[in-house]
Amino acid sequence: MTPRKSYYEVLGVTKEATLPEIRKGYRTALLASHPDKKFTSSGSGQLQSDISVIQDAYKVLSDSEMRLEYDNDLQSVLELNHKIELLGEALEVMTLDEFEEVEINGEIEWCKDCPRCTQKHSFVLSGDHLEAGMSYNNQNDEDLSYEIVIQCSSCSLWLKVKYYDLEGEDGEEL
Template sequence: MEHLTKKSYYELLGVEPSATLAEIKKAYKERLLNSHPDKTQRTTRDNIVVELKTAYSVLCNDEARREYDDEVQRRFQKSGLISSGEGLDVVTLDDFVCDVEAEGEDSIATFRKDCPRCTAQDGFVLTDNDLEDNGTPDGMGGYEIILQCSACSLWLKVQYYEDEEEE
């Protein structure tokens, strides 16, 4: 597995993850010209040209790029690094498995999710009561609640909307 501190393919080419194919091609050509020993008349890292070619071939192939992006995301989550800019990974209730238990006339929903970092089964558990009592408005018509894995130190921000039927 690639080490987390190694530059990403995007960093190698000097482009953003949202870069278009044209931007990737342009950056690749510039980096290759600026790095290739035959063009620069200077010595450089032996494998930089190979790394640039590999990055370019992956990022120019839609399927390979999707797989690469997914793998990077999984590595970051397992290491405990956060993928969003504000400090917590954001998920929705759709990412959870929902179990509904009937108690008399009422039913209670329990939402469960395995931890993406430590892989603890049901590391994250929420109930309807948790959502009603502890959720805060997200400013966009929905709600959010912050939840820690029961087995490690990973925290998630769970976004959800109030059930329309109950109103």
């Protein structure tokens, strides 16, 4: 899923843009989305959607009251995103070594009982989950490090699980 662009990004202007700069950005964005200027494999539906977003952006940013309300909403979203990032740093951190390795239906999964509600195997990670994890840079680690955030299936506890890529370039485990 691609993150949604702000109206400022849609028109290619800064938050401090003046009305003439917004008009210029609007014209430029419309021209860039013109069917003769833009090839799209997704058909005219996507093109109509692009033009609609450009028109909405211009309508909001060119009206001072609507723009002020939009800026306030945008600021609220940014603050919420920042709080979520901070929350991620406050999570209990565990390593994959602290999970029990279990074979389920011929697949290896890593399970852990919840330390809060004590539900058995309420944290489950599959190979697909681990492949989707985010890499992070830790200068103390020699191997490539990853982390994933998961929630207990029975309560609201979240864990940050750190693990390492222990496979060599040829795919064999080290």
